[in-house]
Amino acid sequence: ETGVTQSPTHLIKTRGQQVTLRCSSQSGHNTVSWYQQALGQGPQFIFQYYREEENGRGNFPPRFSGLQFPNYSSELNVNALELDDSALYLCASSWASDQQYFGPGTRLTVT
Amino acid sequence: KQEVTQIPAALSVPEGENLVLNCSFTDSAIYNLQWFRQDPGKGLTSLLLIQSSQREQTSGRLNASLDKSSGRSTLYIAASQPGDSATYLCAEKTSYGKLTFGQGTILTVHP
Numbered sequence: 001e002t003g004v005t006q007s008p009t010h011l012i013k014t015r016g017q018q019v020t021l022r023c024s025s026q027s028g029h030n031t032v033s034w035y036q037q038a039l040g041q042g043p044q045f046i047f048q049y050y051r052e053e054e055n056g057r058g059n060f061p062p063r064f065s066g067l068q069f070p071n072y073s074s075e076l077n078v079n080a081l082e083l084d085d086s087a088l089y090l091c092a093s094s095w096a097s098d099q100q101y102f103g104p105g106t107r108l109t110v111t
Numbered sequence: 112k113q114e115v116t117q118i119p120a121a122l123s124v125p126e127g128e129n130l131v132l133n134c135s136f137t138d139s140a141i142y143n144l145q146w147f148r149q150d151p152g153k154g155l156t157s158l159l160l161i162q163s164s165q166r167e168q169t170s171g172r173l174n175a176s177l178d179k180s181s182g183r184s185t186l187y188i189a190a191s192q193p194g195d196s197a198t199y200l201c202a203e204k205t206s207y208g209k210l211t212f213g214q215g216t217i218l219t220v221h222p
Binding site: 031041045 | 115142145147152153154155156157160200202204206208209210211212213214215
């Protein structure tokens with residue numbers, strides 16, 4: 001059974017640029033949730049995708065958007081990057097609202 | 112608004128000591144409460160998950176309790192070891208599966 005994977009591991013972007021982060025869900029899971037974790041803070045919920053539809057959103061602006069594909073993998077897109085977007089981005093997969101399993105995260109640095 | 116608070120923010124103990132980490136939550140409509148471990152710069156490892164109908168869960172040297180009426184959970188670590196040094200996060204789950212995290216407790220166990 002393959003766990004949750006994320007790519008890339010690290011990346012550095014410049015303020016104003018756009019970025020796409022990817023997440024492959026665990027086999028048998030149909031739901032992906034994304035979280036942002038700033039340094040020294042707990043993760044904050046961004047949004048969740050269930051069967052390719054957004055199924056709940058946290059307090060993040062519209063420049064944070066996502067997609068879920070038929071194979072249940074997912075992308076997180078962030079437009080017009082700001083310095084405060086620097087964080088560890090975590091995705092978690094689950095079967096519907098069952099227990100979430102987390103990937104290793106993508107460390108994004110915005111300069 | 113859901114809030115999760117963890118006390119203390121940091122804890123340093125000598126090896127072998129028993130310790131308790133505290134988590135409080137405000138939403139009484141809790142679905143479950145989960146404890147995670149996070150090593151520096153890494154993803155989240157689930158330690159224990161307590162369903163709302165349960166009072167406690169145990170795994171090895173770890174025991175987690177849940178008191179819905181008071182909005183509190185505790186994580187008890189017996190006979191602490193240097194390898195237990197990490198950040199410990201609690202998260203409550205409500206409704207469709209969104210996790211609301213505390214800010215974490217940074218644990219250092221010194222030899």
